Amino acid sequence: MDFSAFSSQFLVGLSRAMILFVVCAGLSFVLGVLRVPNIAHGSLYMIGAFATFSLTKLIPGSAGFWIALIVAPLLVALVSLIAERALFCHLYQREHLMLLLFTFAISLILGDLVKIVWGAEYRSVSAPALLKGSISILGASLPRYNLFLLIIGPLVAMALWLFTNKTKIGKISRAAAVDREMVGVLGINVSWVFASAFVIGCYLAGVGGALVAPIASITLGMGHSLIIEAFLIVTIGGLGNMWGALVGSLIFGLTQSLGVLFWPQFAIVFPYVAVVIVLLLRPKGLLKSVW
């Protein structure tokens, strides 16, 4: 195994981890505030990817992708807002199992709606002209798009940090994650805090879907396989902890891409083994859970 193969796999894994982080940060945010593992998160990610496909078809040239990167997540956020205000907000008094099953119902419905709208074929999106081709870093050639992902990931992390620590709504939602009753006592409309947290989390799922569109084939099953990875990541990171989502994504992405070097056939098993090891050592995740 030479060094360039290693560094190339390392960088690819790192950029894959960035997409996972964007999606899992959203999932973790919803988990933290609403205490519900949102199973529909994967379906929303899928809708983000399919919407990006349609928008790039609609708008020719590389402008299409950049517009899709803005618009597709907003569409996803809109879908989640409708689901939240129409149905989900009436259920907050129920026990958590019901909320979880509700998100499963939403994911079933969204899955078939995607099938109705976009059909069951494989779709693909080409990266914009600016991000085509590859450059060489650390003796390895890396596609420019992956480099773009490596830049976007930290940007999203920074934006999230600013949002949760510097804005009022971010602070309120952090407070609601720790003690929702106290937040209600202070005269804040908890229902809207929940709604906005849910929509922001789902928006991030849409961003992840738009980002993954040029480097993956867009299919109906992509949401189902992603949501399991996302669950594992937020579990090993510590439920509801956003930085835990970052650590988990890095572990997951890197073990998978480096596993390819050692045992290509079982590359997808490596992250699961890493997860089991982490959970054996720290059953409640690496970082502190907000629960």
Place this chain on the structure above:
Amino acid sequence: MWGKEERKLFTEVIRSKWFGFSVGLFLLLLILPFFIPRFYVYILALIFVTSLLAMSLNLVVGHGGLFQFHHGVFYGVGAYTVALMLKKTSLPMWTGFIAGPILAAIIGFIIGWFCVRLTRLYFGMLQISLGSLIWAIVFRWYSFTGGDDGIPGIPMPPLLSSSKGSYYFILIILILCLIAMYMILKSPFGNTLQAIRDNPQRCEAVGINVKRYQLIAIVIATFFAGVAGVLFVVLERSVFTELLFWVLSLEIFIMCLLGGWFTFAGPMLGAGIIVALRTFVGIFTEYWTLILGIMLILLIFFLPEGVMGYLEKIFKPRTKEAAKGGSE
């Protein structure tokens, strides 16, 4: 062996109003294959297999109060074990039928041993993680498990290869398992388990080893899930990785919810409704999951105690017994 407790339970069963109904239903199911087409015999057998799976899940979910989110894995392990043993070894087939449930219970013990250290949602998330590990291994190990092609064409002995033969085999195993589950739930162990569901803190305070009871319940439930997996192989003569995927696990959850968590026979009713609906709706439309999703939402909003729970609430006068299930 046949002590006072058992005799009391026996007379209680004989006298209950459900007993006559169950025996009548059983006799009907015994003669039914002679009057209905083969396709319906197959559907009924599929309902039996799914019922057993849903009942086994309800042991830990409805009666144990645990968030067993990835029950499908144990079903899949049971099915894959018997499939691999029949396909790849020349051991007598009965050993495979016994090995399936036992291996499922062993996997259940290992996964449960990690999970019971946590509670509620953390328990469920950890179980999804560990279950997905097993799914990933089965999915990728092409040379051994066939990967996403699954294992088609598993040889069955002549006795079980006819549709009537497999029907009766599945029905008899189902009845035996149901009797065993009923006895377990009515035993002191079952009562303790339900007490833990209703108030874990108090149970811990009076000196019950909560985690050990939960672990035993998981092992029992996974054993029965393994039995269901074996019956699935008897019926379908093939296995595939969807058996171990988390979507199936949550579908079983819906069956329990639809039938009623806190009733004994509820999950069977739920499984029957879901399997029958899927079969007959599938004839008209390919968007079955859309309908399932809408059904689930309606269920959550209007019938959270399930069909059986609802019926019991209507027909039973309000006593302390009836209020027990609804608390918490």
